[in-house]
Amino acid sequence: AQKVTQAQTEISVVEKEDVTLDCVYETRDTTYYLFWYKQPPSGELVFLIRRNSFDEQNEISGRYSWNFQKSTSSFNFTITASQVVDSAVYFCALSDPLGTYKYIFGTGTRLKVLA
Amino acid sequence: GAVVSQHPSRVICKSGTSVKIECRSLDFQATTMFWYRQFPKQSLMLMATSNEGSKATYEQGVEKDKFLINHASLTLSTLTVTSAHPEDSSFYICSASHGMEQYFGPGTRLTVT
Numbered sequence: 439a440q441k442v443t444q445a446q447t448e449i450s451v452v453e454k455e456d457v458t459l460d461c462v463y464e465t466r467d468t469t470y471y472l473f474w475y476k477q478p479p480s481g482e483l484v485f486l487i488r489r490n491s492f493d494e495q496n497e498i499s500g501r502y503s504w505n506f507q508k509s510t511s512s513f514n515f516t517i518t519a520s521q522v523v524d525s526a527v528y529f530c531a532l533s534d535p536l537g538t539y540k541y542i543f544g545t546g547t548r549l550k551v552l553a
Numbered sequence: 554g555a556v557v558s559q560h561p562s563r564v565i566c567k568s569g570t571s572v573k574i575e576c577r578s579l580d581f582q583a584t585t586m587f588w589y590r591q592f593p594k595q596s597l598m599l600m601a602t603s604n605e606g607s608k609a610t611y612e613q614g615v616e617k618d619k620f621l622i623n624h625a626s627l628t629l630s631t632l633t634v635t636s637a638h639p640e641d642s643s644f645y646i647c648s649a650s651h652g653m654e655q656y657f658g659p660g661t662r663l664t665v666t
Contacts, residue, residue: 471653481591481644482659529596535653538602539585545596 440465442532444544451520452552459515459547461530467491472506472513473531473541483529489513490535520551556580557649559658566637566665574632574661576647582627583649588620591644591660603630637665 441464451457463472474486487497489506497504501518517524530544556579566572576586584605589597601622603609609622619641621633630649634641642665648655 475657480659481646481662483646483657485657488654533653533655539650539653539655540587540599540602541597541648541655543597548594 440467440532440534440542442530442542442544444528444530444547446547447545448548448550450550450552453522454519456516456518457520457549457551459517459528459530459549461513461515461544463511463513463530463532465532465534467534467536469536471533471535473533474504474513474515475529475531477527477529477546479526486515486528517549520549522551522553525549525551555651555654555656557647557656557658559645559647559661561661562659563662564664566663568638568665569636571633571635572637572663574634574645574647574663576630576632576649576658578628578649578651578656581649581651583630583651584627585650586624586630587648587650587655588622588630588632589646589648591646593644597646600632634663637663639665641665 443462470491472489476484503516505514527546527548529546531541533541558577560575586603588600591597600615601609601611603622603624605624611617624630646660648657
């Protein structure tokens with residue numbers, strides 16, 4: 439069975455601090471996608487990144503970076519120099535692109551960045 | 554590209570009435586659409602998968618007679634909450650598949666009074 443675990447329910451940081459959001463997944467598939475989405479108070483999901491299971495290179499996009507490690511089944515997300523506008527709920531998700539296309543979401547991490 | 558819209562964005566209805574939510578893929582054709590429900594401060598839970606021209610596949614525990622899904626065209630799927638009750642109040646999000654990815658709509662906030 440597929441599962442995504444985001445153990446951190448809520449994190450509070452002070453502006454300009456770095457913060458890492460953890461994501462651990464379980465799957466028996468060899469081909470899969472991992473995603474991170476941001477959900478601000480408006481509710482609309484904002485796509486941040488997609489990573490396929492064959493690409494373990496870390497990625498950096500501005501203040502955002504992602505660390506994908508298949509050995510530990512983790513796909514962690516780091517925000518450098520956090521800003522108040524980063525306050526949102528962040529979801530990690532896993533999909534089976536060769537089968538059902540279903541997305542399995544983690545429970546989300548609520549990030550509060552304090553000024 | 555790959556834009557998905559939902560209508561309405563917010564709806565309030567009285568207990569016992571039915572409400573329809575539309576999900577449209579604006580610039581692509583989607584053979585498969587998905588419906589999710591999100592309760593406050595909780596994750597997105599998949600309710601059903603709908604394929605154009607066929608019956609929807611519901612996840613375990615989701616009442617198919619209460620949540621009617623119609624996917625009549627490659628760009629439109631509808632979710633009808635029948636005989637809504639206050640416990641059906643939630644945020645409903647649809648997504649449409651394009652290639653190997655899903656593109657999410659902005660969501661519909663349903664409040665049943």
